[in-house]
Amino acid sequence: MAIEKTYEEINARIKRGEAVVVTAEEIIEIVAEKGVEQAAREVDVVTTGTFGTMCSSGVFLNFGHTKPRIKMNKVYLNGVPAYGGIAAVDAYLGATALPESDPENRVYPGRFLYGGGHVIEDLVAGKPVKLEATGYGTDCYPRRRIETWITLSHINDAILFNPRNAYQNYSVAVNLSNRTIYTYMGVLKPNLGNASFSTSGQLSPLMNDPYYKTIGVGTRIFLGGGIGYVAWHGTQHNPCVPRGENGVPLTGAGTLALIGDLKQMKPEWLRGTSYLGYGASLAVGVGIPIPILNEEILLYTTVKDEDLYATIQDYSSDYPNREGSNLGRVSYAELRSGKITVMGKEVPTTPLSSYLKAREIAEILKEWIRSGSFLLTEPVQLLPSVDSGIALKGLEEKKNNG
Amino acid sequence: MIANKVVLRFASSLVGQPIIYHLVKEYDLVINILKADINPHQEGYVVLELSGDSENYNRGLKYLRDIGVEVEPLSGTIAWNRDRCLQCGACTSFCPVGALQLTRPEMEVRFEESKCIVCKSCLDVCMARAVEVRF
Ligand code: SF4
Ligand code: SF4
Numbered sequence: 001m002a003i004e005k006t007y008e009e010i011n012a013r014i015k016r017g018e019a020v021v022v023t024a025e026e027i028i029e030i031v032a033e034k035g036v037e038q039a040a041r042e043v044d045v046v047t048t049g050t051f052g053t054m055c056s057s058g059v060f061l062n063f064g065h066t067k068p069r070i071k072m073n074k075v076y077l078n079g080v081p082a083y084g085g086i087a088a089v090d091a092y093l094g095a096t097a098l099p100e101s102d103p104e105n106r107v108y109p110g111r112f113l114y115g116g117g118h119v120i121e122d123l124v125a126g127k128p129v130k131l132e133a134t135g136y137g138t139d140c141y142p143r144r145r146i147e148t149w150i151t152l153s154h155i156n157d158a159i160l161f162n163p164r165n166a167y168q169n170y171s172v173a174v175n176l177s178n179r180t181i182y183t184y185m186g187v188l189k190p191n192l193g194n195a196s197f198s199t200s201g202q203l204s205p206l207m208n209d210p211y212y213k214t215i216g217v218g219t220r221i222f223l224g225g226g227i228g229y230v231a232w233h234g235t236q237h238n239p240c241v242p243r244g245e246n247g248v249p250l251t252g253a254g255t256l257a258l259i260g261d262l263k264q265m266k267p268e269w270l271r272g273t274s275y276l277g278y279g280a281s282l283a284v285g286v287g288i289p290i291p292i293l294n295e296e297i298l299l300y301t302t303v304k305d306e307d308l309y310a311t312i313q314d315y316s317s318d319y320p321n322r323e324g325s326n327l328g329r330v331s332y333a334e335l336r337s338g339k340i341t342v343m344g345k346e347v348p349t350t351p352l353s354s355y356l357k358a359r360e361i362a363e364i365l366k367e368w369i370r371s372g373s374f375l376l377t378e379p380v381q382l383l384p385s386v387d388s389g390i391a392l393k394g395l396e397e398k399k400n401n402g
Numbered sequence: 403m404i405a406n407k408v409v410l411r412f413a414s415s416l417v418g419q420p421i422i423y424h425l426v427k428e429y430d431l432v433i434n435i436l437k438a439d440i441n442p443h444q445e446g447y448v449v450l451e452l453s454g455d456s457e458n459y460n461r462g463l464k465y466l467r468d469i470g471v472e473v474e475p476l477s478g479t480i481a482w483n484r485d486r487c488l489q490c491g492a493c494t495s496f497c498p499v500g501a502l503q504l505t506r507p508e509m510e511v512r513f514e515e516s517k518c519i520v521c522k523s524c525l526d527v528c529m530a531r532a533v534e535v536r537f
Binding site for chain 2: 352
């Protein structure tokens with residue numbers, strides 16, 4: 001008989017402390033041993049994880065009102081500009097924002113030692129952060145300037161809102177030119193000197209739910225060491241790309257917009273990063289539980305690195321020029337082995353996201369669920385999938401508005 | 403009299419040549435080999451303590467450079483900050499000697515200072531600034 005479980009049934013088992021929870025790594029063995037049907041009957045939840053730099057991240061802040069009041073127009077946190085074009089004492093600090101004093105790439109390659117991601121890490125670590133803001137003065141908000149120190153616990157709100165995280169899959173970056181290049185995929189040595197890749201493969205959330213059958217708007221997740229939610233599909237969500245036989249996309253595809261209260265997150269899982277010659281950003285830890293509602297959903301969680309593929313792209317010319325061409329595909333098993341073959345050449349691989357930490361996140365989430373402190377939520381709306389007809393648009397230059 | 407610690411790096415074509423022998427024999431230098439290995443790309447490296455009178459010392463270095471050996475002074479030590487490390491492994495593909503290494507299948511990054519030749523290749527590729535030179 002086909003196995004069907006509901007969210008309510010799984011949550012009831014979690015509350016009774018009876019739920020069987022395993023990681024996306026462990027499920028592979030379990031299914032190999034017991035078969036799909038028995039595993040689907042026994043296992044309630046599979047946990048996933050990923051920990052790497054995710055540029056499209058940031059935090060909404062509300063500082064509280066000054067006396068007399070100010071309508072903040074320009075806002076700086078430890079010298080890093082935040083967006084002040086919302087209400088009087090609200091701002092959005094983006095992970096890749098840089099202080100105006102940063103030399104950027106004027107001294108090439110720039111070092112980008114401190115940016116928005118680092119401010120977020122400092123806030124979460126409880127460190128005092130310098131706030132400078134100016135306004136133009138209105139009858140209701142007469143003040144024009146404030147300079148003070150804030151800490152996370154003393155401001156009203158800090159809501160992490162990341163418009164695009166947890167890419168379903170991602171390119172492998174190589175450099176065909178004869179000079180070293182500095183990219184968001186790290187330092188790429190000339191003449192195919194190395195190949196960077198960045199997903200946690202068989203542990204990665206959307207690799208384990210390729211058609212977004214359980215991960216949707218409202219899914220409760222591990223975010224930055226605390227609890228967060230899937231807010232929406234992420235920007236550039238692109239489900240209609242070529243997929244393998246297992247349903248998993250062969251290139252970048254689905255993405256998630258994530259939200260959560262920064263105050264309950266941990267600096268260990270939100271870390272400022274600096275990419276030589278590229279910029280500053282934020283490494284984010286994300287873990288998503290997948291309820292085993294039936295055998296089909298279980299089967300998706302059994303994907304292995306051997307069966308997951310990424311597409312190799314040249315970042316010296318093809319990527320910057322938005323050329324669609326690629327240099328073939330490799331499996332995550334090959335990528336994780338330390339070397340791959342590209343155009344007949346053996347190339348060492350450079351991992352950019354941590355497989356070890358991804359596993360740690362899946363383990364932490366497993367413990368949260370096992371201990372009964374983390375219940376699953378049924379999505380209030382599913383994400384656009386392969387039938388959505390979404391096609392990513394480029395931005396074209398136009399001379400007039402016609 | 404000059405005494406210095408230096409790092410020699412050379413291409414695979416020079417591996418197997420009696421370079422050290424020449425330094426001793428023809429330049430009368432006293433040599434103390436601190437570390438030596440051939441990395442996976444078949445490049446050789448040797449960390450030496452080199453001493454001799456200054457004329458011989460400089461001639462010896464010139465000989466090395468002339469045959470295509472990169473010679474750099476060994477300065478400082480590398481400190482790896484475990485708490486700052488994100489455990490990504492990016493640095494391990496830049497480290498020529500496996501001092502920063504990714505264990506498999508655990509995929510854990512480890513640093514073995516005794517292998518490090520302070521070539522500094524890892525410094526700039528670490529997005530977490532978890533490796534530093536200490537003098
Ligand atoms: S300096 Fe860094 S890259 Fe060079 S040997 Fe030491 S650990 Fe390896
Ligand atoms: S690159 Fe930096 S953060 Fe990544 S493993 Fe190496 S030391 Fe750790």
